[in-house]
Amino acid sequence: MRIALVTEGTYPVLTGGVSTWCDQLLRGLPEHEWVVVALTATGTEQSVWPIPETVSRVVMHAMWGPQPAPVRWLRRGTEIRRTLREALDLLWDAALAPDGDDAVEQATLALRTLVETSTDVRLDALLASEGSAAALLAAWRRHCPELDPLTVAEAVTAAGILDRMLAVMDAPVGPVDAVHAAGNGAPSLVALACHWRQGVPILVSEHGVFLRERYLALAEAGYSWAERRALTAVTRRICEVVYRTARFVLPVSDFNRRWVLRLGAEDSRVVTIRNGVEPEQYELLEHEPAEPTLSWVGRIDPLKDLHTLVRAFATVRTEIPAARLRLFGPVPEGNEAYRDSVVELVEELGLTGSVSFEGRTEGSRPAFAAGSVVVLSSISEGLPFTVIEAMMCGRATVSTDVGGVVECLDADQQAGVVVPSRNPEAFARACIELLQNSGRRAAMGVAARRHALSMATLSRALGAYRTAYLDACAGAVSGAVGQVPAPRVHNTAFDVAVARPDELVGGRR
Amino acid sequence: MTAARSADIAGHPLLAELSAGAVDMFDVAARLEASGVSDRTAKGQHGRSDVFALAADLHGDRPTAAADAPRRNQPSGLAEAFRRALLLVGGVLLAAALLDHLTVAPALVWVAGVTAWVGGQASAAISWNRLGLGQRDLGLRRGCGAALLMLAAAVAVPLAAPGLTEQRLVAVAVCAGWTAYACAVSLLVCSGRTGAALVTVGGGTLVVGMAEVLGDGWWAGTLPVVVVLTTTLAVVLLAVRRVLRAGLPAVPDRADWAAAAPAVAQAALLALSLVLLLRTVPQEGTSPLVVASVVGAATADPAIALLRARLRAAAARVYALADAARHARRAALIAAAGTALVSAVAAVGVVVAVQAGFPSWPAIVGPAAAYTALATTSAALTAFGAPAKAVVTAALAGGYAISALFSGVVAVVAVFPVCLIVAVGLLMHRISDPRVVA
Numbered sequence: 001m002r003i004a005l006v007t008e009g010t011y012p013v014l015t016g017g018v019s020t021w022c023d024q025l026l027r028g029l030p031e032h033e034w035v036v037v038a039l040t041a042t043g044t045e046q047s048v049w050p051i052p053e054t055v056s057r058v059v060m061h062a063m064w065g066p067q068p069a070p071v072r073w074l075r076r077g078t079e080i081r082r083t084l085r086e087a088l089d090l091l092w093d094a095a096l097a098p099d100g101d102d103a104v105e106q107a108t109l110a111l112r113t114l115v116e117t118s119t120d121v122r123l124d125a126l127l128a129s130e131g132s133a134a135a136l137l138a139a140w141r142r143h144c145p146e147l148d149p150l151t152v153a154e155a156v157t158a159a160g161i162l163d164r165m166l167a168v169m170d171a172p173v174g175p176v177d178a179v180h181a182a183g184n185g186a187p188s189l190v191a192l193a194c195h196w197r198q199g200v201p202i203l204v205s206e207h208g209v210f211l212r213e214r215y216l217a218l219a220e221a222g223y224s225w226a227e228r229r230a231l232t233a234v235t236r237r238i239c240e241v242v243y244r245t246a247r248f249v250l251p252v253s254d255f256n257r258r259w260v261l262r263l264g265a266e267d268s269r270v271v272t273i274r275n276g277v278e279p280e281q282y283e284l285l286e287h288e289p290a291e292p293t294l295s296w297v298g299r300i301d302p303l304k305d306l307h308t309l310v311r312a313f314a315t316v317r318t319e320i321p322a323a324r325l326r327l328f329g330p331v332p333e334g335n336e337a338y339r340d341s342v343v344e345l346v347e348e349l350g351l352t353g354s355v356s357f358e359g360r361t362e363g364s365r366p367a368f369a370a371g372s373v374v375v376l377s378s379i380s381e382g383l384p385f386t387v388i389e390a391m392m393c394g395r396a397t398v399s400t401d402v403g404g405v406v407e408c409l410d411a412d413q414q415a416g417v418v419v420p421s422r423n424p425e426a427f428a429r430a431c432i433e434l435l436q437n438s439g440r441r442a443a444m445g446v447a448a449r450r451h452a453l454s455m456a457t458l459s460r461a462l463g464a465y466r467t468a469y470l471d472a473c474a475g476a477v478s479g480a481v482g483q484v485p486a487p488r489v490h491n492t493a494f495d496v497a498v499a500r501p502d503e504l505v506g507g508r509r
Numbered sequence: 510m511t512a513a514r515s516a517d518i519a520g521h522p523l524l525a526e527l528s529a530g531a532v533d534m535f536d537v538a539a540r541l542e543a544s545g546v547s548d549r550t551a552k553g554q555h556g557r558s559d560v561f562a563l564a565a566d567l568h569g570d571r572p573t574a575a576a577d578a579p580r581r582n583q584p585s586g587l588a589e590a591f592r593r594a595l596l597l598v599g600g601v602l603l604a605a606a607l608l609d610h611l612t613v614a615p616a617l618v619w620v621a622g623v624t625a626w627v628g629g630q631a632s633a634a635i636s637w638n639r640l641g642l643g644q645r646d647l648g649l650r651r652g653c654g655a656a657l658l659m660l661a662a663a664v665a666v667p668l669a670a671p672g673l674t675e676q677r678l679v680a681v682a683v684c685a686g687w688t689a690y691a692c693a694v695s696l697l698v699c700s701g702r703t704g705a706a707l708v709t710v711g712g713g714t715l716v717v718g719m720a721e722v723l724g725d726g727w728w729a730g731t732l733p734v735v736v737v738l739t740t741t742l743a744v745v746l747l748a749v750r751r752v753l754r755a756g757l758p759a760v761p762d763r764a765d766w767a768a769a770a771p772a773v774a775q776a777a778l779l780a781l782s783l784v785l786l787l788r789t790v791p792q793e794g795t796s797p798l799v800v801a802s803v804v805g806a807a808t809a810d811p812a813i814a815l816l817r818a819r820l821r822a823a824a825a826r827v828y829a830l831a832d833a834a835r836h837a838r839r840a841a842l843i844a845a846a847g848t849a850l851v852s853a854v855a856a857v858g859v860v861v862a863v864q865a866g867f868p869s870w871p872a873i874v875g876p877a878a879a880y881t882a883l884a885t886t887s888a889a890l891t892a893f894g895a896p897a898k899a900v901v902t903a904a905l906a907g908g909y910a911i912s913a914l915f916s917g918v919v920a921v922v923a924v925f926p927v928c929l930i931v932a933v934g935l936l937m938h939r940i941s942d943p944r945v946v947a
Binding site for chain 1: 530532533535536538539540542543544545547548559561638641642643644821824825826827828829830832833894943944
């Protein structure tokens with residue numbers, strides 16, 4: 001079976017949890033041929049992972065590179081532009097309309113029409129010549145009369161981000177038997193396009209719940225209320241389309257599963273597959289560092305909330321002056337300002353000598369070995385590899401109670417401690433207690449190793465994915481654009497009447 | 510939200526704070542979870558079935574915009590544009606002071622000027638292109654690589670040029686120095702580090718100016734030359750230091766040259782247009798035209814920044830694309846006319862200063878204003894992301910210069926309006942799309 005794995009800003013250009021998961025999948029299921037479609041910022045990034053032989057092709061597709069030249073002259077240009085306008089009108093209408101099946105149907109139809117249009121001309125060039133700002137302004141006037149009108153600047157900002165996202169549907173996947181999106185959002189749009197062009201089944205994984213992280217990221221990014229309202233509305237609608245169209249949605253935790261179900265996925269198509277690690281790669285660590293040390297492993301990113309960790313560590317230092325905090329992990333491109341803010345906080349709190357930025361490591365085990373306790377202070381996680389790997393190594397962990405973190409642990413938290421997120425005091429208390437009590441640390445390490453071996457092995461996870469691929473392809477019914485004889489698209493994953501795109505030309509339903 | 514439900518929630522300021530400014534129930538749910546509220550705490554502490562139920566109660570049924578929603582405050586870039594303008598003017602003043610103390614053939618001055626102009630633009634275009642791709646360090650390294658190649662060309666051209674036997678060393682020094690300065694300024698501008706260069710150039714200009722004011726003395730012959738060379742070297746070293754922080758200079762690749770091609774073509778066309786235009790004015794009009802062009806070019810940068818800021822402000826207060834486009838068209842006209850006016854005034858000022866006879870005024874001020882209007886429009890098109898249109902507009906400036914050279918005043922009167930209408934039309938078309946300035 002040839003499977004396309006679609007990623008965004010992770011494998012193979014960055015390290016981190018989702019990248020590790022991708023690598024596991026590509027190496028762990030060698031019976032399949034893989035095509036990796038990586039959506040990156042500029043398309044010029046270098047791969048930081050050795051690509052396995054099972055991967056026949058890696059496609060790097062730019063999401064935020066220079067704007068393509070707009071289309072000027074086009075055969076059947078008037079008709080194509082009109083179809084594009086109507087599809088964009090429909091999409092923004094669906095986004096801002098009240099929730100319900102009708103809205104999701106409309107959004108499905110709009111996206112499908114865009115895919116159909118892209119057979120004649122590249123969508124990115126078409127959207128560069130005619131974006132969706134006008135459609136958003138009109139839809140806002142229709143559906144949000146109780147709100148202040150949207151300004152042109154706000155409409156252009158929101159529509160510009162959507163247009164860039166939609167343009168990824170141009171990504172050249174090539175012929176495949178199934179497409180697996182590493183998350184909702186842009187990778188799933190590529191998957192949808194592939195599904196409608198080739199009639200292949202979609203599988204969607206959810207590591208951190210794309211939509212949830214989108215809400216948080218937009219709130220942090222300083223967009224106006226109206227811009228956030230428009231952007232999250234259309235993103236949510238796209239997520240709903242994906243969940244209803246996918247043959248299987250595969251959250252990595254039951255925590256994520258709640259969001260998937262809430263957003264309209266059919267229960268029987270949602271299968272939780274928890275991350276796993278190879279026990280042989282994470283053998284028990286026998287020794288601890290001489291100094292009481294907290295070890296953190298991950299990419300330097302706002303979602304990891306290192307500010308809370310540093311503030312908590314400042315409290316730890318008041319109780320344990322010899323304590324150290326070692327931060328292992330790279331700074332992804334674009335996160336330099338965040339790294340600088342963490343460094344500033346370290347200096348501001350007078351922790352310069354005791355907090356160290358160690359950079360990228362060869363595997364996480366040496367980083368765990370450098371710490372007495374492994375810590376994770378994220379505000380959003382799926383099922384974090386850091387915690388599972390640390391537990392497999394027999395290290396005590398202190399983590400925030402976000403995402404599926406508690407699913408890594410046992411019910412009575414003998415295998416690890418969780419504390420509320422964004423709460424430096426609670427985090428510090430848990431760290432102090434463990435750092436000051438070697439007996440409890442050791443007991444927690446033993447319990448962690450035992451628990452990880454029972455629920456988080458790689459072979460178990462890979463077996464579940466193997467089954468999912470086989471089931472998806474066995475149950476797939478072709479829904480390819482141009483192959484559908486009637487204006488009713490019907491496959492086993494999606495049971496909604498959908499008009500053929502050419503019906504749009506004569507007027508919207 | 511029911512009254513019964515709201516009572517217990519009202520007692521939780523943290524929950525109220527979390528839901529403030531949320532756009533919908535899912536937004537509230539995401540914030541709750543990111544703040545440590547789980548299904549367990551939603552049930553145990555707040556009596557709701559899960560986080561979503563708690564979020565729904567907190568948010569209510571209808572979306573309401575937060576009155577204090579934070580707005581992004583984009584910098585206008587005006588201060589940076591003024592710094593660039595001052596660097597340009599300072600550089601030209603220093604170059605004028607140097608040329609005043611050297612015996613250099615006019616042809617060589619133009620060769621040096623054109624080489625520096627093209628070199629600086631190539632270096633800047635490569636750096637800006639990489640900056641746009643999020644590769645600032647690589648951009649500086651490749652921009653520096655391009656600068657070194659341009660420097661080699663600046664050395665080779667006077668060495669190979671016929672008829673410079675006695676001035677060859679001076680020619681090499683002038684060409685290389687001017688090109689190095691232009692490229693260094695480009696790299697410093699791209700890296701956003703112009704402060705030290707501005708102080709250096711300002712200081713140099715001040716010393717040279719004082720030497721001129723003090724008149725003849727032991728310093729009169731050598732001091733300006735020494736100051737200009739020192740200032741140039743200092744600016745180049747500032748740029749080198751900045752580049753080395755990013756890494757060693759790198760050879761630009763094909764994509765870099767492709768990105769630089771429109772900027773190079775634009776610079777070459779505008780420079781050649783100016784050279785041609787200088788042949789159309791009376792002898793006493795050469796300096797006023799050059800000064801007017803420099804003032805126009807220096808005005809262009811802040812004018813573009815101002816135009817961008819105005820367009821952004823207009824887009825932030827209108828609710829229809831047609832209104833935004835109307836504002837843009839008006840602003841484009843004002844910007845082009847304003848820059849031409851400033852240039853014309855500068856030309857008049859210099860004409861008065863050099864005491865040219867009245868009959869030659871129109872022949873000097875007219876071309877200065879016309880050239881500046883076209884050059885500024887071309888620069889604006891580059892700034893608003895339309896490099897091909899910028900080259901077309903630069904070619905229009907060339908067309909105007911050729912018509913002025915060969916066809917006399919009548920043809921100029923006929924050709925210039927057409928060129929200007931086309932150029933400003935291109936700019937209006939470009940910026941009437943609000944995506945360009947958002």
